[in-house]
Amino acid sequence: MGIKEALALADEAGVDLVKIAPTAKPPVCKIIDYGKYRYEQARKEKDAKKKQKTVEIKEIRLSPNIDTNDLNTKINAAKKFLSKGDRVKITLRFRGREMAHMNTSKHILDDFAESLSDVAVVEKAPKVEGRSMTMFLTEKK
Numbered sequence: 001m002g003i004k005e006a007l008a009l010a011d012e013a014g015v016d017l018v019k020i021a022p023t024a025k026p027p028v029c030k031i032i033d034y035g036k037y038r039y040e041q042a043r044k045e046k047d048a049k050k051k052q053k054t055v056e057i058k059e060i061r062l063s064p065n066i067d068t069n070d071l072n073t074k075i076n077a078a079k080k081f082l083s084k085g086d087r088v089k090i091t092l093r094f095r096g097r098e099m100a101h102m103n104t105s106k107h108i109l110d111d112f113a114e115s116l117s118d119v120a121v122v123e124k125a126p127k128v129e130g131r132s133m134t135m136f137l138t139e140k141k
Contacts, residue, residue, distance in 0.1 A: 006031070057136075059089045062112070064098050064105040071108070075115050082120050082139045092126075092133040102128060109135050 010017040010031045018037065021028040058081040060074050078088045092109055094102055109126045116137060124136040 053085065056086045057089050058086045059091060062090065062092045062108060064092065064094060064101065064108065066108065071112070075112065078112075078116060078137065079119060082116070082137065085139060087123065088120070088137045090135045090137065094131050094133075099131065102133065106133065109133060113137065 006017050006029055013031060015031055016034040018030050018032055018034055019027055020030050058078075060078055060081075062071070062074060066074075078090070081088050090109060090112055092105060094105070098105070106126055113120070113122050113135065119140055120137040121140050122135060123138045124134075126133050126135040
């Protein structure tokens, strides 16, 4: 139908003529209440936003001379974070003379990952970045 006819129909009904697919040949238009249409679109976007879950990264900091009980406490905290669905970043920080023994301290991160192997999987292997060594864990699916 022609543009003038469509506009006349829309005017009669007291609603708007909206181009749905302007690039199509011929262009596709709809006779709808534009305010109501925009409201429904906004509502759909809001519902979609509610349903998506944001994954946070929780950080746990360790030192090379950590005791076993302290390590167990950190492991329990990591389990709690993983059960909530968050990613866990384990950082092994080195200070002063500890920098000389970086390669011998890697076993701490390996033990940490091994003790969480039932609930977590290593996403990024231990990597040295400046004065620290980092590793990422995610929940097992």
